[in-house]
Amino acid sequence: xxxxxxxxxxxxxxxxxxxxxxxxxxxxxxxxxxxxxxxxxxxxxxxxxxxxxxxxxxxxxxxxxxxxxxxxxxxxxxxxxxxxxxxxxxxxxxxxxxxxxxxxxxxxxxxxxxxxxxxxxxxxxxxxxxxxxxxxxxxxxxxxxxxxxxxxxxxxxxxxxxxxxxxxxxxxxxxxxxxxxxxxxxxxxxxxxxxxxxxxxxxxxxxxxxxxxxxxxxxxxxxxxxxxxxxxxxxxxxxxxxxxxxxxxxxxxxxxxxxxxxx
Amino acid sequence: xxxxxxxxxxxxxxxxxxxxxxxxxxxxxxxxxxxxxxxxxxxxxxxxxxxxxxxxxxxxxxxxxxxxxxxxxxxxxxxxxxxxxxxxxxxxxxxxxxxxxxxxxxxxxxxxxxxxxxxxxxxxxxxxxxxxxxxxxxxxxxxxxxxxxxxxxxxxxxxxxxxxxxxxxxxxxxxxxxxxxxxxxxxxxxxxxxxxxxxxxxxxxxxxxxxxxxxxxxxxxxxxxxxxxxxxxxxxxxxxxxxxxxxxxxxxxxxxxxxxxxxxxxxxxxxxxxxxxxxxxxxxxxxxxxxxxxxxxxxxxxxxxxxxxxxxxxxxxxxxxxxxxxxxxxxxxxxxxxxxxxxxxxxxxxxxxx
Numbered sequence: 257x258x259x260x261x262x263x264x265x266x267x268x269x270x271x272x273x274x275x276x277x278x279x280x281x282x283x284x285x286x287x288x289x290x291x292x293x294x295x296x297x298x299x300x301x302x303x304x305x306x307x308x309x310x311x312x313x314x315x316x317x318x319x320x321x322x323x324x325x326x327x328x329x330x331x332x333x334x335x336x337x338x339x340x341x342x343x344x345x346x347x348x349x350x351x352x353x354x355x356x357x358x359x360x361x362x363x364x365x366x367x368x369x370x371x372x373x374x375x376x377x378x379x380x381x382x383x384x385x386x387x388x389x390x391x392x393x394x395x396x397x398x399x400x401x402x403x404x405x406x407x408x409x410x411x412x413x414x415x416x417x418x419x420x421x422x423x424x425x426x427x428x429x430x431x432x433x434x435x436x437x438x439x440x441x442x443x444x445x446x447x448x449x450x451x452x453x454x455x456x457x458x459x460x461x462x463x464x465x466x467x468x469x470x471x472x473x474x475x476x477x478x479x480x481x482x483x484x485x486x487x488x489x490x491x492x493x494x495x496x497x498x499x500x501x502x503x504x505x506x507x508x509x510x511x512x513x514x515x516x517x518x519x
Numbered sequence: 520x521x522x523x524x525x526x527x528x529x530x531x532x533x534x535x536x537x538x539x540x541x542x543x544x545x546x547x548x549x550x551x552x553x554x555x556x557x558x559x560x561x562x563x564x565x566x567x568x569x570x571x572x573x574x575x576x577x578x579x580x581x582x583x584x585x586x587x588x589x590x591x592x593x594x595x596x597x598x599x600x601x602x603x604x605x606x607x608x609x610x611x612x613x614x615x616x617x618x619x620x621x622x623x624x625x626x627x628x629x630x631x632x633x634x635x636x637x638x639x640x641x642x643x644x645x646x647x648x649x650x651x652x653x654x655x656x657x658x659x660x661x662x663x664x665x666x667x668x669x670x671x672x673x674x675x676x677x678x679x680x681x682x683x684x685x686x687x688x689x690x691x692x693x694x695x696x697x698x699x700x701x702x703x704x705x706x707x708x709x710x711x712x713x714x715x716x717x718x719x720x721x722x723x724x725x726x727x728x729x730x731x732x733x734x735x736x737x738x739x740x741x742x743x744x745x746x747x748x749x750x751x752x753x754x755x756x757x758x759x760x761x762x763x764x765x766x767x768x769x770x771x772x773x774x775x776x777x778x779x780x781x782x783x784x785x786x787x788x789x790x791x792x793x794x795x796x797x798x799x800x801x802x803x804x805x806x807x808x809x810x811x812x813x814x815x816x817x818x819x820x821x822x823x824x825x826x827x828x829x830x831x832x833x834x835x836x837x838x839x840x841x842x843x844x845x846x847x848x849x850x851x852x853x854x855x856x857x858x859x860x861x862x863x864x865x866x867x868x869x870x871x872x873x
Contacts, residue, residue: 417601419563419595419597420597420660421614422566422568422587422588422589423567423591424589424664425590427587438605
């Protein structure tokens with residue numbers, strides 16, 4: 257075997273630091289929760305309800321994100337229009353602003369006394385202190401991941417493949433579903449996973465809009481401030497294990513179909 | 520069959536400028552031009568993939584200018600084939616016939632895959648197929664819906680020279696069989712000559728000249744064309760193997776090229792319709808017949824003399840007009856005038872057959 261160069265050595269050392277830094281808290285946390293306390297936490301109806309609520313809300317947010325974000329991503333990948341760069345920058349904004357700020361911003365639109373809130377109240381929808389509030393908070397902070405990944409996926413599809421489909425009798429919409437989407441589904445799925453995972457982990461924006469019913473992250477915070485570390489820890493571990501498992505399964509699916517990682 | 524009337528369009532830096540064109544039913548029409556001339560743009564415009572800013576497009580007597588691409592019933596093939604990588608060969612071919620009843624679809628797939636010798640590939644995936652195979656699949660996919668016209672964008676450009684010649688023959692055979700109205704885009708004049716019933720030369724978004732291939736090549740209408748074509752003395756005719764020829768099958772053989780008013784000794788690789796080209800500098804001019812090894816000795820009359828720098832270009836007509844280039848010295852030594860009787864000599868191997 258070739259001897260590593262000094263550069264490789266230095267970079268490996270520095271790289272190892274960040275890996276350890278990322279891994280240590282997770283490992284320590286999983287190790288420090290006794291299996292007994294995990295079982296106890298799982299037996300707690302409030303814990304089960306909040307985990308279920310988190311998963312359901314994150315899934316709804318991802319579904320709405322896909323229904324609106326994938327079409328936007330396609331337009332961004334294919335068309336040139338005025339304000340395009342502005343929209344692309346805007347899509348990234350939720351990643352850079354503090355999430356409590358995002359929560360307050362949402363409150364100003366979807367609060368009962370504001371336009372969005374009044375409009376949706378006609379349909380019996382209220383966003384403050386309710387499940388729809390959790391979903392829009394998750395949607396706001398995580399949609400960027402899906403839009404950006406899908407846009408990159410569509411950009412990789414040669415537009416001339418779509419042209420060929422058109423000459424073979426496929427209208428624009430059918431072409432999208434028969435050619436563009438099947439050829440970029442890995443990026444879309446990968447973006448969807450990222451969005452879903454980001455939605456599950458959201459705290460800052462949700463806590464402003466909807467403290468109750470409590471999603472898992474809010475419940476963990478609530479237990480930590482009310483009862484202390486011992487009561488927050490098992491729930492934190494369950495949440496981590498759950499998301500890691502789903503994440504790993506979905507990544508394997510999208511990885512296996514090509515043999516090449518997509519992102 | 521296909522008629523363009525003053526079609527103009529703009530697409531970024533490229534533009535089509537008032538293109539008028541007519542291709543009749545069953546014709547093999549070649550669009551020839553350098554890279555960036557707007558050939559692909561024109562083809563996409565005919566297919567309905569790009570909007571026109573003015574003018575009209577007619578296909579089979581129908582004004583399709585405002586008709587969407589998916590309703591024009593046009594077969595289209597790109598230079599790099601663009602097969603759908605997520606589908607098998609069979610499903611690529613079946614892509615455009617989803618509305619046909621299953622039995623009819625099966626028959627169509629069977630027919631085109633037999634025609635293009637694809638039967639053994641039907642259940643393969645696209646990845647790993649050779650360029651020639653991909654090209655035949657793309658052609659099969661375009662033909663399966665039975666389009667009214669076939670538009671081919673540089674169909675031979677991505678193939679290696681060996682395969683290219685073979686596919687060129689296959690395209691001709693296919694056209695003979697289907698009599699499909701075809702527009703074939705290329706930048707290769709040899710390809711254009713070998714395939715075209717008629718051709719048009721494009722440059723900078725305009726049609727510079729259109730007509731019979733030999734006519735366009737013999738009388739380029741502009742400086743650009745003469746330069747782009749870059750070769751003179753091109754004739755179309757038939758190749759016949761010499762009666763006493765002993766060469767083995769598959770090897771080059773001695774043959775006669777016959778274009779009617781002109782018969783030449785040539786070395787060829789196959790019989791039948793062909794074009795020949797003789798470079799002006801390969802031709803010797805003399806006042807008496809030469810006693811040399813050159814097999815082609817033709818008597819003709821000097822029709823035209825044009826002096827350009829160190830060269831003198833003569834047009835001499837031994838049945839068909841030949842262009843010959845002489846240095847000023849040899850021209851003066853020969854003391855030629857318009858109307859003089861001269862002999863042209865060149866070797867059989869100097870005749871380029873294609």
